[in-house]
Amino acid sequence: MTITVIGGxxxxxxxxxxxxxxxLRVKLIEMKPVKYSPxxxxxxxxxxxxxxxxxxxxxxxxxxxxKEELRILGSIVVRxxxxxxxxxxxxxxxxxxxxxxxxxxxxxENGLISVERxxxxxxxxxxxxxxxxxxxxxxxxGLANSISDLIGETGLSFYDAIAPIxxxxxxxxxxxxxxxxxxxxxxxxxxxxxxxxxxxGFVDEIxxxxxxxxxxxxxxQHFEGCLPxxxxxxxxxxxxxxxxxxxxxxxxxxxxxRPYAVVQLRAENTRGSLYNLVGFQTKMTYAEQQRxxxxxxxxxxxxxxxxxxxxxxxxxxxxxxxDEFSRLIKAPHVFFAGQIxxxxxxxxxxxxGFVVGMYAALLSKGVHPIIPESNTAIGxxxxxxxxxxxKKYEPMNVNYGMMDEVSVRSKKHKKxxxxxxxxxxxxxxxxxxxxxxxxxx
Ligand SMILES: Cc1cc2nc3c(=O)[nH]c(=O)nc-3n(C[C@H](O)[C@H](O)[C@H](O)COP(=O)(O)OP(=O)(O)OC[C@H]3O[C@@H](n4cnc5c(N)ncnc54)[C@H](O)[C@@H]3O)c2cc1C
Numbered sequence: 482m483t484i485t486v487i488g489g490x491x492x493x494x495x496x497x498x499x500x501x502x503x504x505l506r507v508k509l510i511e512m513k514p515v516k517y518s519p520x521x522x523x524x525x526x527x528x529x530x531x532x533x534x535x536x537x538x539x540x541x542x543x544x545x546x547x548k549e550e551l552r553i554l555g556s557i558v559v560r561x562x563x564x565x566x567x568x569x570x571x572x573x574x575x576x577x578x579x580x581x582x583x584x585x586x587x588x589x590e591n592g593l594i595s596v597e598r599x600x601x602x603x604x605x606x607x608x609x610x611x612x613x614x615x616x617x618x619x620x621x622x623g624l625a626n627s628i629s630d631l632i633g634e635t636g637l638s639f640y641d642a643i644a645p646i647x648x649x650x651x652x653x654x655x656x657x658x659x660x661x662x663x664x665x666x667x668x669x670x671x672x673x674x675x676x677x678x679x680x681x682g683f684v685d686e687i688x689x690x691x692x693x694x695x696x697x698x699x700x701x702q703h704f705e706g707c708l709p710x711x712x713x714x715x716x717x718x719x720x721x722x723x724x725x726x727x728x729x730x731x732x733x734x735x736x737x738x739r740p741y742a743v744v745q746l747r748a749e750n751t752r753g754s755l756y757n758l759v760g761f762q763t764k765m766t767y768a769e770q771q772r773x774x775x776x777x778x779x780x781x782x783x784x785x786x787x788x789x790x791x792x793x794x795x796x797x798x799x800x801x802x803x804d805e806f807s808r809l810i811k812a813p814h815v816f817f818a819g820q821i822x823x824x825x826x827x828x829x830x831x832x833x834g835f836v837v838g839m840y841a842a843l844l845s846k847g848v849h850p851i852i853p854e855s856n857t858a859i860g861x862x863x864x865x866x867x868x869x870x871x872k873k874y875e876p877m878n879v880n881y882g883m884m885d886e887v888s889v890r891s892k893k894h895k896k897x898x899x900x901x902x903x904x905x906x907x908x909x910x911x912x913x914x915x916x917x918x919x920x921x922x
Contacts, residue, residue: 483610495835497838547859602623604627648754657673726744801869836859
């Protein structure tokens with residue numbers, strides 16, 4: 482049996498290697514150097530298109546835990562990053578050329594993996610065997626059209642306009658009030674009220690903030706209903722107070738009056754551990770977002786689990802289009818892995834590649850796959866791609882708020898305990914996978 486992997490990026494390489502570790506043959510198809518996306522430049526596999534950092538190595542950060550879990554599981558991407566690391570304090574940064582060459586070597590020297598260089602423009606037929614699509618945020622147009630034909634146009638998005646997310650336990654609830662517009666009683670939103678002076682100062686900071694320059698291929702035509710807040714602020718000092726910050730239908734119980742403006746926060750998960758700043762998609766730099774959003778009453782000490790952005794990103798509506806093993810419900814021979822499933826970031830895409838490679842291999846061998854538990858960073862991340870969202874499905878970086886709750890009050894101890902539980906759980910998963918590899922090879 483041969484499994485086809487389309488896309489030789491981080492997810493595709495990791496998935497191909499995991500599939501081969503179960504003794505299965507892999508055909509890895511990468512379109513470079515025949516064709517390049519607007520951001521890819523090198524013919525190597527596993528190219529890092531922007532930053533050379535795989536972010537924090539610290540276990541107090543969920544991405545640090547995710548990397549450690551992948552390291553335990555034997556990820557070739559994390560191993561290559563360790564082998565080609567450059568000094569970066571508590572982060573894991575790499576020499577990008579050596580990194581890509583290291584991953585490419587792992588693939589090329591693997592006798593079970595063959596690499597073809599061509600663009601795939603249509604999803605292969607079921608008779609050609611299982612296929613893992615890992616073509617990333619810049620999937621070529623031909624293939625994107627073929628995916629759309631399979632899942633329907635609304636199932637595929639091409640841009641991300643995402644608003645920041647904060648943890649509930651970092652909010653000062655004494656400064657916020659709970660209410661939904663025009664409704665009595667316990668409302669669905671947390672509202673951060675502002676008086677006129679605070680509002681005008683806030684708008685002024687947004688206008689003056691440093692913004693991220695778009696890549697040349699990201700000439701985004703903004704939809705009027707989804708404009709970045711700085712674009713609204715630029716149109717006039719009152720525009721935001723008639724848009725996402727409008728106070729109509731809201732009474733601040735402390736003053737008994739309608740505030741001048743509000744920032745609304747909506748629960749991001751059923752547990753209510755994460756809150757989204759409604760309508761606050763932005764292209765301000767990450768540092769500016771943290772500085773300016775902490776000016777919002779109640780958010781002075783906010784922990785940001787995700788920051789806002791507006792960028793080119795092809796991703797499918799994974800919770801509705803895929804089954805529990807990341808297969809298309811409408812075409813179960815097709816698996817999806819990496820950023821195209823709505824995980825965000827180099828390490829997250831690698832993690833998705835690992836898990837989906839494992840699912841595809843085990844199902845091909847007739848074994849019911851093991852689903853990593855959501856007390857691990859990797860399991861919690863994959864769960865994000867499966868859980869039906871409260872609103873529209875949006876891509877997400879890994880974060881501690883996704884993981885199972887633990888009953889500890891202190892934030893620091895909570896993260897330490899989650900990391901400890903996660904690593905123990907991954908240790909057990911590794912033992913089970915090694916046993917299965919022994920049996921199945
Ligand atoms: C401009 C840009 C900047 C980014 N910067 C960062 C960053 O700094 N840090 C971060 O963590 N994440 C960043 N990301 C997100 C990053 O792309 C992903 O996190 C990660 O690279 C996705 O991994 P992947 O394997 O899913 O896709 P990719 O790494 O993009 O790999 C997909 C591969 O599929 C190939 N391919 C595409 N279509 C076809 C086809 N039809 N046939 C055959 N092959 C095909 C591509 O050539 C590519 O090699 C950035 C994304 C973009 C677009």
